[in-house]
Amino acid sequence: MDKSENKIQPIKQITDKHRQLFLEADPSQEIIKSYLPRAYKFELVCGKDLLGVVLLLDTHPKTVEIVNIAVDGKHRNHGLGEYLINFTCDWAKKHNYKTIEIGTGSTSFAQLYLYQKCGFRVVNIDNNFFVDNYSEPIIENKLVLKDMIRLKKVLP
Secondary structure (H helix, E strand, O other), X not given: OOHHHEEEEEOOOOOHHHHHHHHHHOOOHHHHHHHHHHOEEEEEXXXXXXXXXXXXXXXXXXXXXXXXXXXXXXXXXXXXXXXXXXXXXXXXXXXXXXXXXXXXXXXXXXXXXXHHHOOOEEEEEEOOHHHHHOOOOOEEOOEEXXXXXEEXXXXX
């Protein structure tokens, strides 16, 4: 697949494929429904193929949070997650945001690597976030997910 054909654009209509990707990043339909109407919604496409999604929320003045980011399983490990994050940074700068935040599971090793590679720094840990906010236990990398690692990037 030629990356030059990839395009990030606002999501006009949410499809089942979008919903599947949202659930890969966040396994709670209830939590997704709580932020989806307020989110800035973008999709990464190549032709008619949906490759990834990113959802952003205003959280504080001049701060936007990536609340959901996912790349289709068939297209992972080709730089598309980094492409979505770089798009988000550019979009945030153009819209006068100064900070981008993101949270991920303490057992989400690949995501933690990616976010730090993209310039995010760990700023906080929400202890028992996933235990307190999700009805079913989440198992990731053979570990029970309990804590959320909060990261932020200050934009230049």
